[in-house]
Amino acid sequence: MSDNQQQKEDKTTFLHAFKQQIMKAWQPVPTLNSTIIVFAILSTIFLVFGIVLVVFTNKIIDVKVRYDTKCSTINYPQSDSGFVPAMCTVNFNVDEDMEAPVFFYYQLTNFYQNHRRYVKSKSVVQLQGNSVSYSDVSNCEPIIYYSDLRKYLYVPSNLADNDYAWPCGLIAASLFNDTFSLTGPNGPVNISDQDIAWPSDISSKYKNRDMTKQWTNVENERFMVWMRTAALPDFRKLWGRIDQNVVAGSYTIQIANNYPVDSFDGTKSFVLSTANAFGGRNSFLGISYLVMGIICFIILMVFVFKKFKQNKPKQQKEN
Known part of the structure:
Protein backbone atom coordinates (compact mmCIF):
# COMPACT_ATOMS: atom_id res chain seq x y z
CA MET A 1 0.00 0.00 0.00
CA SER A 2 1.38 3.42 -1.00
CA ASP A 3 1.76 6.36 1.38
CA ASN A 4 -1.08 8.25 -0.37
CA GLN A 5 -3.45 5.33 -0.03
CA GLN A 6 -2.51 4.93 3.65
CA GLN A 7 -3.17 8.65 4.31
CA LYS A 8 -6.56 8.46 2.58
CA GLU A 9 -7.51 5.39 4.60
CA ASP A 10 -6.44 7.05 7.88
CA LYS A 11 -8.43 10.14 6.98
CA THR A 12 -11.52 8.09 6.16
CA THR A 13 -11.22 6.19 9.44
CA PHE A 14 -10.87 9.43 11.37
CA LEU A 15 -13.91 11.04 9.71
CA HIS A 16 -15.99 7.93 10.34
CA ALA A 17 -14.97 7.90 14.02
CA PHE A 18 -15.66 11.62 14.34
CA LYS A 19 -19.12 11.40 12.77
CA GLN A 20 -20.07 8.38 14.87
CA GLN A 21 -18.68 9.97 18.06
CA ILE A 22 -16.45 6.97 18.78
CA MET A 23 -13.16 8.85 18.98
CA LYS A 24 -10.77 8.07 21.79
CA ALA A 25 -11.25 10.33 24.80
CA TRP A 26 -9.70 10.75 28.19
CA GLN A 27 -12.28 9.80 30.79
CA PRO A 28 -10.68 10.21 34.20
CA VAL A 29 -12.30 8.42 37.10
CA PRO A 30 -12.04 10.59 40.22
CA ILE A 61 -8.31 55.66 50.83
CA ASP A 62 -11.94 56.56 50.28
CA VAL A 63 -13.63 59.79 51.44
CA LYS A 64 -17.39 59.92 50.90
CA VAL A 65 -19.64 62.90 51.74
CA ARG A 66 -23.39 63.00 51.24
CA TYR A 67 -24.48 66.49 50.19
CA ASP A 68 -28.12 66.41 49.03
CA THR A 69 -29.25 67.14 52.59
CA LYS A 70 -26.80 70.06 52.83
CA CYS A 71 -27.63 71.48 49.39
CA SER A 72 -31.39 71.24 49.41
CA THR A 73 -32.23 74.24 47.19
CA ILE A 74 -32.30 73.79 43.41
CA ASN A 75 -32.88 76.73 41.06
CA TYR A 76 -34.48 76.14 37.66
CA PRO A 77 -33.80 78.60 34.80
CA GLN A 78 -36.72 80.60 33.44
CA SER A 79 -34.92 82.21 30.49
CA ASP A 80 -31.64 82.11 28.58
CA SER A 81 -30.13 84.81 30.80
CA GLY A 82 -32.00 84.15 34.02
CA PHE A 83 -30.36 80.94 35.23
CA VAL A 84 -28.38 81.22 38.44
CA PRO A 85 -27.41 77.81 39.87
CA ALA A 86 -28.11 77.14 43.54
CA MET A 87 -24.63 77.19 45.03
CA CYS A 88 -23.80 75.58 48.35
CA THR A 89 -20.61 74.99 50.28
CA VAL A 90 -19.66 71.77 52.06
CA ASN A 91 -16.70 71.40 54.42
CA PHE A 92 -15.06 68.03 55.03
CA ASN A 93 -11.78 66.54 56.21
CA VAL A 94 -9.28 64.23 54.56
CA ASP A 95 -7.56 62.24 57.30
CA GLU A 96 -4.74 60.69 55.23
CA ASP A 97 -2.55 61.86 52.36
CA MET A 98 -3.86 60.58 49.02
CA GLU A 99 -1.34 59.95 46.25
CA ALA A 100 -2.15 61.06 42.70
CA PRO A 101 -4.11 60.25 40.70
CA VAL A 102 -7.10 60.77 42.98
CA PHE A 103 -10.47 60.02 41.41
CA PHE A 104 -13.52 62.20 42.04
CA TYR A 105 -16.88 60.40 41.79
CA TYR A 106 -20.50 61.34 42.27
CA GLN A 107 -22.75 58.69 43.77
CA LEU A 108 -26.50 58.31 43.29
CA THR A 109 -28.83 55.89 45.04
CA ASN A 110 -32.20 54.46 44.02
CA PHE A 111 -31.69 55.45 40.37
CA TYR A 112 -32.61 52.52 38.10
CA GLN A 113 -30.57 53.06 34.94
CA ASN A 114 -30.99 49.39 34.02
CA HIS A 115 -34.67 49.75 33.08
CA ARG A 116 -35.09 48.36 29.55
CA ARG A 117 -36.92 51.39 28.18
CA TYR A 118 -34.33 53.73 29.66
CA VAL A 119 -31.36 51.75 28.30
CA LYS A 120 -32.82 51.71 24.77
CA SER A 121 -33.68 55.41 24.77
CA LYS A 122 -30.80 56.79 22.68
CA SER A 123 -29.70 57.03 19.05
CA VAL A 124 -26.27 55.55 18.31
CA VAL A 125 -26.30 57.07 14.79
CA GLN A 126 -27.00 60.52 16.18
CA LEU A 127 -24.35 60.27 18.92
CA GLN A 128 -21.75 59.47 16.25
CA GLY A 129 -22.46 62.84 14.62
CA ASN A 130 -24.31 61.55 11.56
CA SER A 131 -27.43 63.06 10.01
CA VAL A 132 -30.56 61.25 11.17
CA SER A 133 -34.08 60.48 10.04
CA TYR A 134 -37.05 59.64 12.23
CA SER A 135 -36.24 55.91 12.12
CA ASP A 136 -32.77 56.66 13.54
CA VAL A 137 -34.19 58.52 16.57
CA SER A 138 -37.40 56.51 17.10
CA ASN A 139 -35.76 54.56 19.95
CA CYS A 140 -35.37 57.86 21.83
CA GLU A 141 -39.09 57.92 22.63
CA PRO A 142 -40.46 59.66 24.69
CA ILE A 143 -37.83 62.36 24.03
CA ILE A 144 -37.41 62.76 20.28
CA TYR A 145 -38.00 66.49 19.68
CA TYR A 146 -36.99 69.56 21.64
CA SER A 147 -40.63 70.01 22.57
CA ASP A 148 -40.39 66.66 24.38
CA LEU A 149 -37.11 67.58 26.06
CA ARG A 150 -38.52 70.86 27.40
CA LYS A 151 -40.91 68.87 29.59
CA TYR A 152 -37.93 67.56 31.56
CA LEU A 153 -35.28 70.29 31.56
CA TYR A 154 -34.41 73.76 30.39
CA VAL A 155 -33.53 74.13 26.68
CA PRO A 156 -32.25 77.39 25.11
CA SER A 157 -34.92 79.28 23.17
CA ASN A 158 -32.95 79.23 19.87
CA LEU A 159 -33.62 75.46 19.55
CA ALA A 160 -36.91 74.89 17.75
CA ASP A 161 -39.57 72.63 19.23
CA ASN A 162 -39.98 70.60 16.03
CA ASP A 163 -36.23 69.87 15.64
CA TYR A 164 -34.83 66.58 16.79
CA ALA A 165 -33.37 66.88 20.29
CA TRP A 166 -29.60 66.56 19.91
CA PRO A 167 -28.86 64.32 21.74
CA CYS A 168 -32.26 62.70 22.19
CA GLY A 169 -33.48 60.05 24.62
CA LEU A 170 -34.01 59.51 28.32
CA ILE A 171 -30.36 58.76 29.19
CA ALA A 172 -29.14 62.07 27.80
CA ALA A 173 -32.13 64.01 29.20
CA SER A 174 -31.34 62.76 32.74
CA LEU A 175 -27.67 63.80 32.46
CA PHE A 176 -26.09 64.50 35.85
CA ASN A 177 -25.30 68.23 35.83
CA ASP A 178 -24.08 69.16 39.31
CA THR A 179 -20.62 70.76 39.20
CA PHE A 180 -17.89 70.88 41.84
CA SER A 181 -15.06 73.26 42.75
CA LEU A 182 -12.59 71.99 45.35
CA THR A 183 -10.32 74.06 47.61
CA GLY A 184 -7.78 72.54 50.01
CA PRO A 185 -5.19 73.65 52.56
CA ASN A 186 -2.84 74.72 49.74
CA GLY A 187 -5.44 76.48 47.59
CA PRO A 188 -7.68 75.42 44.67
CA VAL A 189 -7.51 71.80 43.53
CA ASN A 190 -8.02 71.19 39.81
CA ILE A 191 -10.45 68.39 38.92
CA SER A 192 -9.80 67.45 35.29
CA ASP A 193 -12.45 65.99 32.99
CA GLN A 194 -9.82 64.37 30.74
CA ASP A 195 -9.05 60.63 30.58
CA ILE A 196 -12.15 59.61 32.54
CA ALA A 197 -14.13 57.95 29.71
CA TRP A 198 -13.38 54.74 27.86
CA PRO A 199 -10.84 55.25 25.01
CA SER A 200 -13.24 53.54 22.56
CA ASP A 201 -15.97 56.05 23.47
CA ILE A 202 -13.63 59.00 22.96
CA SER A 203 -12.26 57.82 19.62
CA SER A 204 -15.37 56.72 17.77
CA LYS A 205 -18.70 56.71 19.59
CA TYR A 206 -19.37 60.38 20.32
CA LYS A 207 -19.06 63.24 17.80
CA ASN A 208 -20.65 66.68 17.75
CA ARG A 209 -22.44 67.67 14.54
CA ASP A 210 -23.47 71.30 14.99
CA MET A 211 -23.15 72.90 18.43
CA THR A 212 -25.61 75.65 17.46
CA LYS A 213 -28.29 72.95 17.21
CA GLN A 214 -27.24 70.88 20.23
CA TRP A 215 -28.32 71.38 23.82
CA THR A 216 -25.13 69.78 25.21
CA ASN A 217 -21.66 68.75 24.11
CA VAL A 218 -21.59 64.99 23.41
CA GLU A 219 -17.78 65.00 23.16
CA ASN A 220 -17.51 65.98 26.82
CA GLU A 221 -16.13 62.97 28.69
CA ARG A 222 -18.49 63.49 31.62
CA PHE A 223 -21.37 63.04 29.17
CA MET A 224 -19.77 59.83 27.85
CA VAL A 225 -19.40 58.45 31.38
CA TRP A 226 -23.08 59.14 32.10
CA MET A 227 -24.21 57.41 28.90
CA ARG A 228 -22.72 54.10 30.10
CA THR A 229 -25.71 52.97 32.15
CA ALA A 230 -25.20 51.36 35.56
CA ALA A 231 -26.37 47.82 36.31
CA LEU A 232 -27.45 48.52 39.91
CA PRO A 233 -29.63 51.28 41.39
CA ASP A 234 -26.84 52.53 43.67
CA PHE A 235 -23.80 53.53 41.64
CA ARG A 236 -20.78 55.78 41.36
CA LYS A 237 -19.66 57.52 38.19
CA LEU A 238 -16.37 59.23 37.55
CA TRP A 239 -16.70 63.02 37.38
CA GLY A 240 -13.00 63.89 37.20
CA ARG A 241 -9.48 63.10 38.27
CA ILE A 242 -7.02 65.03 40.40
CA ASP A 243 -3.47 64.70 39.07
CA GLN A 244 -1.80 65.95 42.24
CA ASN A 245 -1.46 64.60 45.75
CA VAL A 246 -4.36 65.41 48.06
CA VAL A 247 -2.79 66.12 51.44
CA ALA A 248 -4.55 65.52 54.73
CA GLY A 249 -6.45 68.51 56.05
CA SER A 250 -9.65 70.53 55.81
CA TYR A 251 -11.30 70.99 52.43
CA THR A 252 -14.12 73.10 51.07
CA ILE A 253 -16.16 72.20 48.03
CA GLN A 254 -18.54 74.52 46.21
CA ILE A 255 -21.38 72.70 44.49
CA ALA A 256 -23.69 74.01 41.79
CA ASN A 257 -26.75 72.09 42.92
CA ASN A 258 -28.65 71.49 39.68
CA TYR A 259 -29.67 67.83 39.88
CA PRO A 260 -32.87 66.90 41.77
CA VAL A 261 -33.12 63.49 43.45
CA ASP A 262 -36.36 63.87 45.40
CA SER A 263 -38.47 62.56 42.51
CA PHE A 264 -36.96 59.07 42.83
CA ASP A 265 -36.24 59.19 46.60
CA GLY A 266 -32.52 59.13 45.94
CA THR A 267 -29.43 60.59 47.56
CA LYS A 268 -26.35 62.38 46.22
CA SER A 269 -22.78 62.08 47.46
CA PHE A 270 -19.31 62.90 46.19
CA VAL A 271 -16.38 60.56 46.72
CA LEU A 272 -12.62 61.07 46.67
CA SER A 273 -10.80 57.79 46.16
CA THR A 274 -7.41 56.38 45.26
CA ALA A 275 -6.99 53.22 43.18
CA ASN A 276 -4.60 50.33 42.71
CA ALA A 277 -3.93 47.58 40.15
Missing part, protein backbone atom coordinates in the same frame (compact mmCIF):
# COMPACT_ATOMS: atom_id res chain seq x y z
CA THR A 31 -10.63 8.88 43.26
CA LEU A 32 -10.60 9.98 46.86
CA ASN A 33 -6.95 11.03 46.62
CA SER A 34 -7.40 13.01 43.38
CA THR A 35 -10.48 14.77 44.80
CA ILE A 36 -8.54 15.78 47.91
CA ILE A 37 -5.73 17.17 45.75
CA VAL A 38 -8.13 19.16 43.53
CA PHE A 39 -9.98 20.76 46.46
CA ALA A 40 -6.69 21.46 48.26
CA ILE A 41 -5.43 23.36 45.19
CA LEU A 42 -8.73 25.23 44.71
CA SER A 43 -9.02 26.26 48.35
CA THR A 44 -5.41 27.50 48.38
CA ILE A 45 -5.89 29.55 45.20
CA PHE A 46 -9.18 31.10 46.34
CA LEU A 47 -7.92 31.91 49.84
CA VAL A 48 -4.65 33.43 48.61
CA PHE A 49 -6.39 35.59 45.99
CA GLY A 50 -9.07 36.59 48.50
CA ILE A 51 -6.54 37.67 51.12
CA VAL A 52 -4.50 39.62 48.53
CA LEU A 53 -7.59 41.42 47.22
CA VAL A 54 -8.83 42.32 50.70
CA VAL A 55 -5.40 43.65 51.71
CA PHE A 56 -5.14 45.77 48.55
CA THR A 57 -8.71 47.04 48.98
CA ASN A 58 -8.07 48.10 52.57
CA LYS A 59 -5.10 50.19 51.42
CA ILE A 60 -7.39 52.32 49.24
CA PHE A 278 -7.32 46.02 40.95
CA GLY A 279 -9.28 49.28 40.60
CA GLY A 280 -11.11 51.27 43.27
CA ARG A 281 -12.46 50.21 46.64
CA ASN A 282 -14.63 47.14 46.17
CA SER A 283 -14.51 44.45 48.83
CA PHE A 284 -17.08 42.22 47.08
CA LEU A 285 -14.57 40.38 44.88
CA GLY A 286 -12.13 39.69 47.71
CA ILE A 287 -14.90 38.46 50.02
CA SER A 288 -16.27 36.25 47.22
CA TYR A 289 -12.87 34.58 46.81
CA LEU A 290 -12.58 34.06 50.56
CA VAL A 291 -16.06 32.52 50.76
CA MET A 292 -15.30 30.14 47.87
CA GLY A 293 -11.96 29.26 49.48
CA ILE A 294 -13.66 28.45 52.80
CA ILE A 295 -16.30 26.32 51.04
CA CYS A 296 -13.59 24.39 49.15
CA PHE A 297 -11.65 23.94 52.39
CA ILE A 298 -14.72 22.55 54.18
CA ILE A 299 -15.32 20.08 51.32
CA LEU A 300 -11.63 19.17 51.47
CA MET A 301 -11.93 18.39 55.21
CA VAL A 302 -14.96 16.19 54.52
CA PHE A 303 -13.00 14.07 52.04
CA VAL A 304 -9.93 13.95 54.33
CA PHE A 305 -12.15 12.71 57.16
CA LYS A 306 -13.65 10.12 54.82
CA LYS A 307 -10.18 8.91 53.81
CA PHE A 308 -9.16 8.72 57.48
CA LYS A 309 -12.20 6.55 58.23
CA GLN A 310 -11.37 4.23 55.33
CA ASN A 311 -7.78 3.79 56.45
CA LYS A 312 -8.68 3.13 60.09
CA PRO A 313 -10.22 -0.37 59.56
CA LYS A 314 -7.16 -1.39 57.51
CA GLN A 315 -4.84 -0.42 60.34
CA GLN A 316 -6.98 -2.35 62.84
CA LYS A 317 -6.87 -5.50 60.64
CA GLU A 318 -3.07 -5.26 60.33
CA ASN A 319 -2.78 -5.08 64.11
Whole structure:
Protein backbone atom coordinates (compact mmCIF):
# COMPACT_ATOMS: atom_id res chain seq x y z
CA MET A 1 0.00 0.00 0.00
CA SER A 2 1.38 3.42 -1.00
CA ASP A 3 1.76 6.36 1.38
CA ASN A 4 -1.08 8.25 -0.37
CA GLN A 5 -3.45 5.33 -0.03
CA GLN A 6 -2.51 4.93 3.65
CA GLN A 7 -3.17 8.65 4.31
CA LYS A 8 -6.56 8.46 2.58
CA GLU A 9 -7.51 5.39 4.60
CA ASP A 10 -6.44 7.05 7.88
CA LYS A 11 -8.43 10.14 6.98
CA THR A 12 -11.52 8.09 6.16
CA THR A 13 -11.22 6.19 9.44
CA PHE A 14 -10.87 9.43 11.37
CA LEU A 15 -13.91 11.04 9.71
CA HIS A 16 -15.99 7.93 10.34
CA ALA A 17 -14.97 7.90 14.02
CA PHE A 18 -15.66 11.62 14.34
CA LYS A 19 -19.12 11.40 12.77
CA GLN A 20 -20.07 8.38 14.87
CA GLN A 21 -18.68 9.97 18.06
CA ILE A 22 -16.45 6.97 18.78
CA MET A 23 -13.16 8.85 18.98
CA LYS A 24 -10.77 8.07 21.79
CA ALA A 25 -11.25 10.33 24.80
CA TRP A 26 -9.70 10.75 28.19
CA GLN A 27 -12.28 9.80 30.79
CA PRO A 28 -10.68 10.21 34.20
CA VAL A 29 -12.30 8.42 37.10
CA PRO A 30 -12.04 10.59 40.22
CA THR A 31 -10.63 8.88 43.26
CA LEU A 32 -10.60 9.98 46.86
CA ASN A 33 -6.95 11.03 46.62
CA SER A 34 -7.40 13.01 43.38
CA THR A 35 -10.48 14.77 44.80
CA ILE A 36 -8.54 15.78 47.91
CA ILE A 37 -5.73 17.17 45.75
CA VAL A 38 -8.13 19.16 43.53
CA PHE A 39 -9.98 20.76 46.46
CA ALA A 40 -6.69 21.46 48.26
CA ILE A 41 -5.43 23.36 45.19
CA LEU A 42 -8.73 25.23 44.71
CA SER A 43 -9.02 26.26 48.35
CA THR A 44 -5.41 27.50 48.38
CA ILE A 45 -5.89 29.55 45.20
CA PHE A 46 -9.18 31.10 46.34
CA LEU A 47 -7.92 31.91 49.84
CA VAL A 48 -4.65 33.43 48.61
CA PHE A 49 -6.39 35.59 45.99
CA GLY A 50 -9.07 36.59 48.50
CA ILE A 51 -6.54 37.67 51.12
CA VAL A 52 -4.50 39.62 48.53
CA LEU A 53 -7.59 41.42 47.22
CA VAL A 54 -8.83 42.32 50.70
CA VAL A 55 -5.40 43.65 51.71
CA PHE A 56 -5.14 45.77 48.55
CA THR A 57 -8.71 47.04 48.98
CA ASN A 58 -8.07 48.10 52.57
CA LYS A 59 -5.10 50.19 51.42
CA ILE A 60 -7.39 52.32 49.24
CA ILE A 61 -8.31 55.66 50.83
CA ASP A 62 -11.94 56.56 50.28
CA VAL A 63 -13.63 59.79 51.44
CA LYS A 64 -17.39 59.92 50.90
CA VAL A 65 -19.64 62.90 51.74
CA ARG A 66 -23.39 63.00 51.24
CA TYR A 67 -24.48 66.49 50.19
CA ASP A 68 -28.12 66.41 49.03
CA THR A 69 -29.25 67.14 52.59
CA LYS A 70 -26.80 70.06 52.83
CA CYS A 71 -27.63 71.48 49.39
CA SER A 72 -31.39 71.24 49.41
CA THR A 73 -32.23 74.24 47.19
CA ILE A 74 -32.30 73.79 43.41
CA ASN A 75 -32.88 76.73 41.06
CA TYR A 76 -34.48 76.14 37.66
CA PRO A 77 -33.80 78.60 34.80
CA GLN A 78 -36.72 80.60 33.44
CA SER A 79 -34.92 82.21 30.49
CA ASP A 80 -31.64 82.11 28.58
CA SER A 81 -30.13 84.81 30.80
CA GLY A 82 -32.00 84.15 34.02
CA PHE A 83 -30.36 80.94 35.23
CA VAL A 84 -28.38 81.22 38.44
CA PRO A 85 -27.41 77.81 39.87
CA ALA A 86 -28.11 77.14 43.54
CA MET A 87 -24.63 77.19 45.03
CA CYS A 88 -23.80 75.58 48.35
CA THR A 89 -20.61 74.99 50.28
CA VAL A 90 -19.66 71.77 52.06
CA ASN A 91 -16.70 71.40 54.42
CA PHE A 92 -15.06 68.03 55.03
CA ASN A 93 -11.78 66.54 56.21
CA VAL A 94 -9.28 64.23 54.56
CA ASP A 95 -7.56 62.24 57.30
CA GLU A 96 -4.74 60.69 55.23
CA ASP A 97 -2.55 61.86 52.36
CA MET A 98 -3.86 60.58 49.02
CA GLU A 99 -1.34 59.95 46.25
CA ALA A 100 -2.15 61.06 42.70
CA PRO A 101 -4.11 60.25 40.70
CA VAL A 102 -7.10 60.77 42.98
CA PHE A 103 -10.47 60.02 41.41
CA PHE A 104 -13.52 62.20 42.04
CA TYR A 105 -16.88 60.40 41.79
CA TYR A 106 -20.50 61.34 42.27
CA GLN A 107 -22.75 58.69 43.77
CA LEU A 108 -26.50 58.31 43.29
CA THR A 109 -28.83 55.89 45.04
CA ASN A 110 -32.20 54.46 44.02
CA PHE A 111 -31.69 55.45 40.37
CA TYR A 112 -32.61 52.52 38.10
CA GLN A 113 -30.57 53.06 34.94
CA ASN A 114 -30.99 49.39 34.02
CA HIS A 115 -34.67 49.75 33.08
CA ARG A 116 -35.09 48.36 29.55
CA ARG A 117 -36.92 51.39 28.18
CA TYR A 118 -34.33 53.73 29.66
CA VAL A 119 -31.36 51.75 28.30
CA LYS A 120 -32.82 51.71 24.77
CA SER A 121 -33.68 55.41 24.77
CA LYS A 122 -30.80 56.79 22.68
CA SER A 123 -29.70 57.03 19.05
CA VAL A 124 -26.27 55.55 18.31
CA VAL A 125 -26.30 57.07 14.79
CA GLN A 126 -27.00 60.52 16.18
CA LEU A 127 -24.35 60.27 18.92
CA GLN A 128 -21.75 59.47 16.25
CA GLY A 129 -22.46 62.84 14.62
CA ASN A 130 -24.31 61.55 11.56
CA SER A 131 -27.43 63.06 10.01
CA VAL A 132 -30.56 61.25 11.17
CA SER A 133 -34.08 60.48 10.04
CA TYR A 134 -37.05 59.64 12.23
CA SER A 135 -36.24 55.91 12.12
CA ASP A 136 -32.77 56.66 13.54
CA VAL A 137 -34.19 58.52 16.57
CA SER A 138 -37.40 56.51 17.10
CA ASN A 139 -35.76 54.56 19.95
CA CYS A 140 -35.37 57.86 21.83
CA GLU A 141 -39.09 57.92 22.63
CA PRO A 142 -40.46 59.66 24.69
CA ILE A 143 -37.83 62.36 24.03
CA ILE A 144 -37.41 62.76 20.28
CA TYR A 145 -38.00 66.49 19.68
CA TYR A 146 -36.99 69.56 21.64
CA SER A 147 -40.63 70.01 22.57
CA ASP A 148 -40.39 66.66 24.38
CA LEU A 149 -37.11 67.58 26.06
CA ARG A 150 -38.52 70.86 27.40
CA LYS A 151 -40.91 68.87 29.59
CA TYR A 152 -37.93 67.56 31.56
CA LEU A 153 -35.28 70.29 31.56
CA TYR A 154 -34.41 73.76 30.39
CA VAL A 155 -33.53 74.13 26.68
CA PRO A 156 -32.25 77.39 25.11
CA SER A 157 -34.92 79.28 23.17
CA ASN A 158 -32.95 79.23 19.87
CA LEU A 159 -33.62 75.46 19.55
CA ALA A 160 -36.91 74.89 17.75
CA ASP A 161 -39.57 72.63 19.23
CA ASN A 162 -39.98 70.60 16.03
CA ASP A 163 -36.23 69.87 15.64
CA TYR A 164 -34.83 66.58 16.79
CA ALA A 165 -33.37 66.88 20.29
CA TRP A 166 -29.60 66.56 19.91
CA PRO A 167 -28.86 64.32 21.74
CA CYS A 168 -32.26 62.70 22.19
CA GLY A 169 -33.48 60.05 24.62
CA LEU A 170 -34.01 59.51 28.32
CA ILE A 171 -30.36 58.76 29.19
CA ALA A 172 -29.14 62.07 27.80
CA ALA A 173 -32.13 64.01 29.20
CA SER A 174 -31.34 62.76 32.74
CA LEU A 175 -27.67 63.80 32.46
CA PHE A 176 -26.09 64.50 35.85
CA ASN A 177 -25.30 68.23 35.83
CA ASP A 178 -24.08 69.16 39.31
CA THR A 179 -20.62 70.76 39.20
CA PHE A 180 -17.89 70.88 41.84
CA SER A 181 -15.06 73.26 42.75
CA LEU A 182 -12.59 71.99 45.35
CA THR A 183 -10.32 74.06 47.61
CA GLY A 184 -7.78 72.54 50.01
CA PRO A 185 -5.19 73.65 52.56
CA ASN A 186 -2.84 74.72 49.74
CA GLY A 187 -5.44 76.48 47.59
CA PRO A 188 -7.68 75.42 44.67
CA VAL A 189 -7.51 71.80 43.53
CA ASN A 190 -8.02 71.19 39.81
CA ILE A 191 -10.45 68.39 38.92
CA SER A 192 -9.80 67.45 35.29
CA ASP A 193 -12.45 65.99 32.99
CA GLN A 194 -9.82 64.37 30.74
CA ASP A 195 -9.05 60.63 30.58
CA ILE A 196 -12.15 59.61 32.54
CA ALA A 197 -14.13 57.95 29.71
CA TRP A 198 -13.38 54.74 27.86
CA PRO A 199 -10.84 55.25 25.01
CA SER A 200 -13.24 53.54 22.56
CA ASP A 201 -15.97 56.05 23.47
CA ILE A 202 -13.63 59.00 22.96
CA SER A 203 -12.26 57.82 19.62
CA SER A 204 -15.37 56.72 17.77
CA LYS A 205 -18.70 56.71 19.59
CA TYR A 206 -19.37 60.38 20.32
CA LYS A 207 -19.06 63.24 17.80
CA ASN A 208 -20.65 66.68 17.75
CA ARG A 209 -22.44 67.67 14.54
CA ASP A 210 -23.47 71.30 14.99
CA MET A 211 -23.15 72.90 18.43
CA THR A 212 -25.61 75.65 17.46
CA LYS A 213 -28.29 72.95 17.21
CA GLN A 214 -27.24 70.88 20.23
CA TRP A 215 -28.32 71.38 23.82
CA THR A 216 -25.13 69.78 25.21
CA ASN A 217 -21.66 68.75 24.11
CA VAL A 218 -21.59 64.99 23.41
CA GLU A 219 -17.78 65.00 23.16
CA ASN A 220 -17.51 65.98 26.82
CA GLU A 221 -16.13 62.97 28.69
CA ARG A 222 -18.49 63.49 31.62
CA PHE A 223 -21.37 63.04 29.17
CA MET A 224 -19.77 59.83 27.85
CA VAL A 225 -19.40 58.45 31.38
CA TRP A 226 -23.08 59.14 32.10
CA MET A 227 -24.21 57.41 28.90
CA ARG A 228 -22.72 54.10 30.10
CA THR A 229 -25.71 52.97 32.15
CA ALA A 230 -25.20 51.36 35.56
CA ALA A 231 -26.37 47.82 36.31
CA LEU A 232 -27.45 48.52 39.91
CA PRO A 233 -29.63 51.28 41.39
CA ASP A 234 -26.84 52.53 43.67
CA PHE A 235 -23.80 53.53 41.64
CA ARG A 236 -20.78 55.78 41.36
CA LYS A 237 -19.66 57.52 38.19
CA LEU A 238 -16.37 59.23 37.55
CA TRP A 239 -16.70 63.02 37.38
CA GLY A 240 -13.00 63.89 37.20
CA ARG A 241 -9.48 63.10 38.27
CA ILE A 242 -7.02 65.03 40.40
CA ASP A 243 -3.47 64.70 39.07
CA GLN A 244 -1.80 65.95 42.24
CA ASN A 245 -1.46 64.60 45.75
CA VAL A 246 -4.36 65.41 48.06
CA VAL A 247 -2.79 66.12 51.44
CA ALA A 248 -4.55 65.52 54.73
CA GLY A 249 -6.45 68.51 56.05
CA SER A 250 -9.65 70.53 55.81
CA TYR A 251 -11.30 70.99 52.43
CA THR A 252 -14.12 73.10 51.07
CA ILE A 253 -16.16 72.20 48.03
CA GLN A 254 -18.54 74.52 46.21
CA ILE A 255 -21.38 72.70 44.49
CA ALA A 256 -23.69 74.01 41.79
CA ASN A 257 -26.75 72.09 42.92
CA ASN A 258 -28.65 71.49 39.68
CA TYR A 259 -29.67 67.83 39.88
CA PRO A 260 -32.87 66.90 41.77
CA VAL A 261 -33.12 63.49 43.45
CA ASP A 262 -36.36 63.87 45.40
CA SER A 263 -38.47 62.56 42.51
CA PHE A 264 -36.96 59.07 42.83
CA ASP A 265 -36.24 59.19 46.60
CA GLY A 266 -32.52 59.13 45.94
CA THR A 267 -29.43 60.59 47.56
CA LYS A 268 -26.35 62.38 46.22
CA SER A 269 -22.78 62.08 47.46
CA PHE A 270 -19.31 62.90 46.19
CA VAL A 271 -16.38 60.56 46.72
CA LEU A 272 -12.62 61.07 46.67
CA SER A 273 -10.80 57.79 46.16
CA THR A 274 -7.41 56.38 45.26
CA ALA A 275 -6.99 53.22 43.18
CA ASN A 276 -4.60 50.33 42.71
CA ALA A 277 -3.93 47.58 40.15
CA PHE A 278 -7.32 46.02 40.95
CA GLY A 279 -9.28 49.28 40.60
CA GLY A 280 -11.11 51.27 43.27
CA ARG A 281 -12.46 50.21 46.64
CA ASN A 282 -14.63 47.14 46.17
CA SER A 283 -14.51 44.45 48.83
CA PHE A 284 -17.08 42.22 47.08
CA LEU A 285 -14.57 40.38 44.88
CA GLY A 286 -12.13 39.69 47.71
CA ILE A 287 -14.90 38.46 50.02
CA SER A 288 -16.27 36.25 47.22
CA TYR A 289 -12.87 34.58 46.81
CA LEU A 290 -12.58 34.06 50.56
CA VAL A 291 -16.06 32.52 50.76
CA MET A 292 -15.30 30.14 47.87
CA GLY A 293 -11.96 29.26 49.48
CA ILE A 294 -13.66 28.45 52.80
CA ILE A 295 -16.30 26.32 51.04
CA CYS A 296 -13.59 24.39 49.15
CA PHE A 297 -11.65 23.94 52.39
CA ILE A 298 -14.72 22.55 54.18
CA ILE A 299 -15.32 20.08 51.32
CA LEU A 300 -11.63 19.17 51.47
CA MET A 301 -11.93 18.39 55.21
CA VAL A 302 -14.96 16.19 54.52
CA PHE A 303 -13.00 14.07 52.04
CA VAL A 304 -9.93 13.95 54.33
CA PHE A 305 -12.15 12.71 57.16
CA LYS A 306 -13.65 10.12 54.82
CA LYS A 307 -10.18 8.91 53.81
CA PHE A 308 -9.16 8.72 57.48
CA LYS A 309 -12.20 6.55 58.23
CA GLN A 310 -11.37 4.23 55.33
CA ASN A 311 -7.78 3.79 56.45
CA LYS A 312 -8.68 3.13 60.09
CA PRO A 313 -10.22 -0.37 59.56
CA LYS A 314 -7.16 -1.39 57.51
CA GLN A 315 -4.84 -0.42 60.34
CA GLN A 316 -6.98 -2.35 62.84
CA LYS A 317 -6.87 -5.50 60.64
CA GLU A 318 -3.07 -5.26 60.33
CA ASN A 319 -2.78 -5.08 64.11
